[in-house]
Amino acid sequence: MSKKYFGLVALVLLLSLTLFGCGGQQAEEQPGGNEGQAEEINYDGEIKIGLMIPLTGSEATYGKDMENAMKMAADEINAEGGILGKKLVTISGDTAADPQQSTSAATKLVSSGVVSVVGGYSSGATLPTLNVFADANIPQVIPVANSTKIIDENPGNAIQINGTGFHQAEKALELFEGIWDVEKLAIVHQGDGYSEDLAKLTKEAWEEAGHEVVAFEVINKGEQDFSSLVTSIKSKNPDAVYWTAYYADGALLIKQLRQGGFQGEIAVGDGSNSPKLMEIAGNAAEGVVCTSNPMVEYLPAAKEFMENYKANYNQDPGPYSSLAYDGMHLMKDAIERAGSTDGDAIIKALKETEGFQGISGETTIADNNALANSNFVLLEAKGGQWKLIE
Amino acid sequence: MSTFDIFLQQLVNGLLLGSFYSLIALGYSMVYGIIKLLNFAHGDIYMAGAFVGLIALSFVSGIVGAGWLGILISMVFSMIAVGLLGVLIQRAAYRPLLNAPRLSILITAIGVSLVLYNSVMVLTDGEFKAFTTDLGFAGVGLGNVHITYTQIILVLATAALMISLNLFISKTKYGKAMRAIALDKDACRLMGINVNKIIAITFFIGSALAAAAGIMAGVYYGSIHFFMGFVLGLKAFTAAVIGGIGSIPGAMIGGLVLGLLEAAGTQLPFIGSEWKDVFAFSILILLLVFKPTGILGKTETERM
Numbered sequence: 001m002s003k004k005y006f007g008l009v010a011l012v013l014l015l016s017l018t019l020f021g022c023g024g025q026q027a028e029e030q031p032g033g034n035e036g037q038a039e040e041i042n043y044d045g046e047i048k049i050g051l052m053i054p055l056t057g058s059e060a061t062y063g064k065d066m067e068n069a070m071k072m073a074a075d076e077i078n079a080e081g082g083i084l085g086k087k088l089v090t091i092s093g094d095t096a097a098d099p100q101q102s103t104s105a106a107t108k109l110v111s112s113g114v115v116s117v118v119g120g121y122s123s124g125a126t127l128p129t130l131n132v133f134a135d136a137n138i139p140q141v142i143p144v145a146n147s148t149k150i151i152d153e154n155p156g157n158a159i160q161i162n163g164t165g166f167h168q169a170e171k172a173l174e175l176f177e178g179i180w181d182v183e184k185l186a187i188v189h190q191g192d193g194y195s196e197d198l199a200k201l202t203k204e205a206w207e208e209a210g211h212e213v214v215a216f217e218v219i220n221k222g223e224q225d226f227s228s229l230v231t232s233i234k235s236k237n238p239d240a241v242y243w244t245a246y247y248a249d250g251a252l253l254i255k256q257l258r259q260g261g262f263q264g265e266i267a268v269g270d271g272s273n274s275p276k277l278m279e280i281a282g283n284a285a286e287g288v289v290c291t292s293n294p295m296v297e298y299l300p301a302a303k304e305f306m307e308n309y310k311a312n313y314n315q316d317p318g319p320y321s322s323l324a325y326d327g328m329h330l331m332k333d334a335i336e337r338a339g340s341t342d343g344d345a346i347i348k349a350l351k352e353t354e355g356f357q358g359i360s361g362e363t364t365i366a367d368n369n370a371l372a373n374s375n376f377v378l379l380e381a382k383g384g385q386w387k388l389i390e
Numbered sequence: 391m392s393t394f395d396i397f398l399q400q401l402v403n404g405l406l407l408g409s410f411y412s413l414i415a416l417g418y419s420m421v422y423g424i425i426k427l428l429n430f431a432h433g434d435i436y437m438a439g440a441f442v443g444l445i446a447l448s449f450v451s452g453i454v455g456a457g458w459l460g461i462l463i464s465m466v467f468s469m470i471a472v473g474l475l476g477v478l479i480q481r482a483a484y485r486p487l488l489n490a491p492r493l494s495i496l497i498t499a500i501g502v503s504l505v506l507y508n509s510v511m512v513l514t515d516g517e518f519k520a521f522t523t524d525l526g527f528a529g530v531g532l533g534n535v536h537i538t539y540t541q542i543i544l545v546l547a548t549a550a551l552m553i554s555l556n557l558f559i560s561k562t563k564y565g566k567a568m569r570a571i572a573l574d575k576d577a578c579r580l581m582g583i584n585v586n587k588i589i590a591i592t593f594f595i596g597s598a599l600a601a602a603a604g605i606m607a608g609v610y611y612g613s614i615h616f617f618m619g620f621v622l623g624l625k626a627f628t629a630a631v632i633g634g635i636g637s638i639p640g641a642m643i644g645g646l647v648l649g650l651l652e653a654a655g656t657q658l659p660f661i662g663s664e665w666k667d668v669f670a671f672s673i674l675i676l677l678l679v680f681k682p683t684g685i686l687g688k689t690e691t692e693r694m
Contacts, residue, residue, distance in 0.1 A: 222621040227403040228656035
């Protein structure tokens with residue numbers, strides 16, 4: 001008897017928790033501040049812009065960060081009089097970072113009559129939506145999807161404002177050739193799609209530039225001892241080692257490289273731009289340079305954005321919000337340059353984007369509808385912190 | 391670096407990695423020897439040892455610093471605590487199943503492994519924890535070969551642990567009882583040996599050795615995480631099999647052989663590090679094909 005009763009109480013508790021939790025979440029989803037400001041300005045109608053972000057599923061945190069940032073941008077735009085005198089209204093489509101879900105989210109946005117779309121997180125979820133928007137002639141700014149596949153499959157209505165592997169390899173070359181004067185390079189990756197891709201792109205670019213890759217190695221995930229690999233790398237005498245995967249194993253590798261007496265330069269890819277790298281590797285990380293995507297923490301231009309975001313949402317903006325924020329402002333810029341809400345005109349304006357100043361850097365769109373110049377930055381580990389190399 | 395330097399350096403690398411394998415392989419081998427259980431939770435015991443060691447060190451370092459003294463104190467603490475954890479696991483999960491079919495107890499071991507690493511995952515949010523010590527990279531150099539003092543001390547510590555274990559098993563009454571149980575559990579019971587107590591001691595020692603390896607790995611590599619026992623546990627199990635599972639000297643030799651093979655595999659000309667494990671494990675398969683009982687294993691052997 002008592003057991004049954006216990007179970008019942010537990011069930012009721014659980015249910016009430018869930019209900020309470022949901023209620024709390026719903027309340028949170030209404031960002032304040034929009035109404036009050038909007039009343040004072042007389043808008044000449046509305047412009048609807050769709051947001052494509054994952055609001056549920058494993059990537060929901062990042063999606064929420066991006067939604068916050070884009071809504072913040074929309075509020076700023078509205079406070080300054082909107083776009084072409086019209087009020088900017090955002091409609092969120094939940095992609096769940098899943099190809100099927102995002103296709104239906106895209107269809108929903110199209111049928112609710114959006115003028116344009118800002119968003120697209122993760123390449124897998126973005127690829128199938130490209131044609132949905134293209135068929136309806138809706139312009140799109142894609143802020144966070146870094147597969148080079150998007151360049152190939154872009155039907156022409158979308159631009160990609162985040163850097164791809166090509167851009168990161170380009171930045172790495174800038175570091176090796178321009179700053180370090182490296183000749184012989186060793187590249188180490190972790191065998192997963194992302195780090196292997198970056199390693200291969202860097203290798204190709206490096207060899208094309210007429211230099212030598214003396215070692216191209218891989219580390220198994222979950223192993224801790226890389227001393228044999230370090231000896232093998234050292235025996236090939238590289239001037240620099242480039243690690244293209246993530247911080248946890250990267251820190252171990254850096255530590256063991258220094259422990260093994262390697263004295264050349266060490267660089268790491270954007271998967272390693274966490275401060276944890278320095279925490280784990282300790283002094284060994286000193287002087288390591290990271291080819292990083294533009295992270296707000298390290299960008300002077302993003303200081304105001306950081307503060308506003310924290311004030312509005314009481315949390316850090318996360319890694320992808322700056323690009324989402326820039327994407328929204330870029331869309332506004334393009335619509336105003338186009339001078340109308342006509343799809344073709346906006347698409348043309350988006351493609352002609354040149355030298356647009358955002359918080360994560362300058363955006364110029366190349367003929368392939370992706371970034372013309374790398375927006376990656378170089379961070380140097382100094383005293384246990386990442387410092388931007390200007 | 392000359393070829394000879396590379397050879398020497400890889401020899402050092404292989405020996406060091408191998409001594410970690412050996413320490414953990416000992417636990418596999420002892421437990422298998424005494425109750426015929428492949429204790430797949432053993433890798434996670436190693437992981438638990440590292441975490442308990444880190445907690446102990448964070449307390450101790452305030453008083454004596456995070457140098458060798460602090461490490462030694464936390465190591466002793468971690469070995470005792472995790473040794474007791476091993477005994478507890480044995481009492482709760484394995485003892486009730488001693489007379490059940492082998493398969494049931496094997497599955498239980500896998501269950502214990504999942505419980506251990508998932509608990510630590512939840513407790514640590516799945517994050518890597520930095521294992522910060524005051525040890526530097528100072529060491530001795532023989533030409534181009536560089537060996538840090540940390541490496542030397544770790545190898546010596548491993549050797550000391552193994553020698554003590556050998557003495558314990560060959561010279562003491564408990565060691566004799568362990569060897570006897572490995573031969574015939576029921577006969578031992580009839581002779582008045584407290585079998586359960588000896589099994590508990592075996593688990594204590596095996597777990598304490600794994601904990602020692604865990605904290606040494608933390609000190610040496612500088613970071614620990616909840617999944618660190620998985621790969622190492624598998625490799626150590628392999629080492630125990632190469633050496634001849636159930637044999638104590640076999641586990642020690644097996645660990646060193648595997649460590650050296652991996653180091654050699656990394657240095658293979660033309661193909662590179664991707665093939666390191668393929669190389670090491672191909673040799674192992676060959677070895678087991680020609681000597682299925684492992685290097686020191688015999689078909690009818692006294693197993694301790």
